[in-house]
Amino acid sequence: MTTSASTIATDESPKVRLWRLAGRVRRARLPWVPITILASILICAAFAELIAPHDPRDIDILKKNIAPGETANHLLGTDILGRDILSRLIFGARTTVIISFVSLAAGAFVGTTLGVISGYKGGWIDALIMRGVDAALGFPTILVAMLIVVFLGAGTINIILAVTLTFWARFARMVRGDVLVIKTLDFVTLARITGVSTPVIMWRHIFPNVINTLTVVSSLLVGQIILLEASLGFLGLGLAPGDPAWGIMVAEGRSVILDVWWLSLFPGLAITIVVLAFNFFGDWLRDTLDPQLQSAQ
């Protein structure tokens, strides 16, 4: 797997880098559909209270199981407890965004730190960390998540923990690969010769050149993170059962699928669309920023 680290890694200041990056992004043709979708999701997540027509937890047994399109009041229908599906979808976006992004950030943080240390220091530290990475990568993610939920209970923090534990390794491996290339470059050698301490080298020289790969890998992994989080929700390992999370909604709809088919259909569709958008966006990002990077495994 090649990286383009050696072709673009530089010793420039952050301002210069940002400027060059902005130039590249500006010149590239933006993928408008994915961006629109992603923007909508983010807006829903941030302003759910303003956008959603109803309170997602508003139970009204009299209004249960209204089909989509029957009333203007409930565009996508209601569920078995009379809650408005559209509103639950919108609030669900918030759950998805929060859990996914936090897990992503945490996993990226842990993974990058370990990857940089491992790649730069080499030796037994590298070997040890890589053993850990191999073991973690080889683990079915749901297994880990289940174990955590068994012992630590359900809840948002634990889901985030579970997802982080399963994804950090992918970051670590990618970043380490990049670091192995970067540390052979002249400006790093120069820093070493002039006596700059290791942590400073890692922070000032190595890390900025890893951001490219990190960004691309993140965008490619978000989709998988969302799917994992939805699966955990579906399996009941997620948050409390009343919560408007997409995975939970699909689970709720399962037992009544014959009559209330919309209950499972829409949240699943939402998940699919969002993951598609992230995948396309990630591909575009990779093609623009780092065409030599092979797709993340």
Place this chain on the structure above:
Amino acid sequence: MQEEPILKVENLQTYFFTTSGMIKAVDDISFSLWPGETLGIVGESGSGKSMTAWSILGLVPKPAGRIVGGRILYRGENLLEKSASQMREIRGRHICMVMQDPLTSLNPVFTVGDQIIETLKIDSSRTSGGHRERAVELLSSVQIPAPESRMEGFQHQMSGGMRQRVVGAIAISRSPQILIADEPTTSLDATIQLQYLKMLKDIQTQTGAAIIFITHDFGIVARMCDRVAVMYAGKMVEQAQVLQLFDSPAHPYTEALLKSVPDLDVDVDFLPSIEGQPPTLDDLPEGCAFAPRCPYVFEKCEEYPDEFTVEPEHTARCWRLGGAVV
């Protein structure tokens, strides 16, 4: 020479149609190749030398690339009018090529012997047994020691020089009349290079094949070639016999190239190089492509230069030469 040329390329144009524009990789070149001779094609990377070879072989990368004009006459027949399967019959059997990097020319998952035998099987589908002997013979004809033992080996078990010989052996296994060598020594060590060139010469003596030697190294040209053609930005700017070229280069580009090769016997204060950069092929100037970098440029150079004869067998495309048109 009295004989007919075995290969005659006339006004060949191979263009690439990409999203960033049309690239004239090979733009109106003409040359001939006589049986048994060695013709060198010299130029920088991007000058169109390799694409000329691929055009002759009918393997221009599709769909972006296309031969849009000209004729390629092999023994009088126009190759561009042949069907795909007719071209396939010509490849390997009449015209063959060795490429620059032997490591990637051989398939890493099959044995060396397997790849030689599969080539031999194209002409006759006898059982492998009969072919095996011939394969071993071929290996020893390119001076590979203990050829028997190499048959079951893989290319990653061999040195670069040996690999290139194996590739050479495969290329001549069907006795082609024309062998194209596309910078075959670039990835070899200097000492190995000499051995390899000698091997090529021996092959030529044995089989009587004509060789088109593509290179950027004038040293090799001096050693190997009878005649030379110089390419720049997809055009052929000069053709001559080797001695003529070295003694009296007619085109400014050739002159500059020769000047920039350092002479080991002479001390110099600085190394001359050619001003400027080679042009990007989608943004070529009208007229002479070398004009922007030419020390002798004048107004007429805005027109695409005709080909002029400098002396018998020596032509160049440069307005400075004025005089009789070819």
Place this chain on the structure above:
Amino acid sequence: MQKYILARIGQGIFTLWALTVIVFLSVHLTGDPAIHLVPIEFATPEGLEIQRKKLGLDKPLIEQYGIFLKNVLQGDFGESITDGRPARDILASRLPATLQLAAAGMGLAILFGVPLGILSAVKRDSIFDRFAKIFAVFGMAAPQFWVAIILILLFSAVWKVLPAFGRGGPDSFILPSFVLAWSIMAGIMRLGRSSMLEILDSEYIKFARVKGLKEQFVLWKHALRNSLIPLLTFSGISLASVLNGAIVVEVVFAWPGIGRMLLDGVQQRNFPVVQAAVLASGFFYVSISLVIDILYAYIDPRIRFNQ
């Protein structure tokens, strides 16, 4: 190659060992282990005391780990806290179902994914390639549990051609294995296509054409053989996805396998059962990965014949 195989085996053993440590520590570091391990009928304060002694929970941690490891190697995973049955028995009754499902799913994915991916590359940008890409893209984005539910709705409820759940005759395998296969197929197709494209662009393919070999022959012999190597590696990696997917698919289709056993155990906090399922999955996963890696070393001469 010997070194490579030995290293891989060592790695596998290490991973399995780490797994046992993680499982062991999970029980012993999160509260009173007795609660996790003891069948409910014994969970009175006096009963717990007795069980603690019986399980040796008063011994030092290292010694407990030693006993634990010994038990695991002998197949003793404790007893289910809900009904007292040995976890091993439950495991044995569930394992075949999951293995069959996984094999069917993986088999389907490879059987269809590999040719589709390669064909996509050979017929690049054709209608076929476009459809294949769309199929793959959806396979990777749609959540498996949702696809399963929708398919059950269509094929079982609406069109009534396939069973909705349970493991029975061959037709009960169709939907679950398809759902399992789809997302993996997507990855395989993508990889098959990109590695095939890379190969088709390689120098040795060009040389094969230059030699005068027929195009069909070049594809079948040279290109195909080389593209199998990365596909094999990918199959190894996607084993994790198969396990992931199996759990979800088993839940939706009420398939009596380890996945459901695991989920039920988790929901009931039935640790011995969870322990058995996790260790068994881990073991199979590591072993199959190992087999694939050894196969890979065999097929790629660069590894097989390395001094």
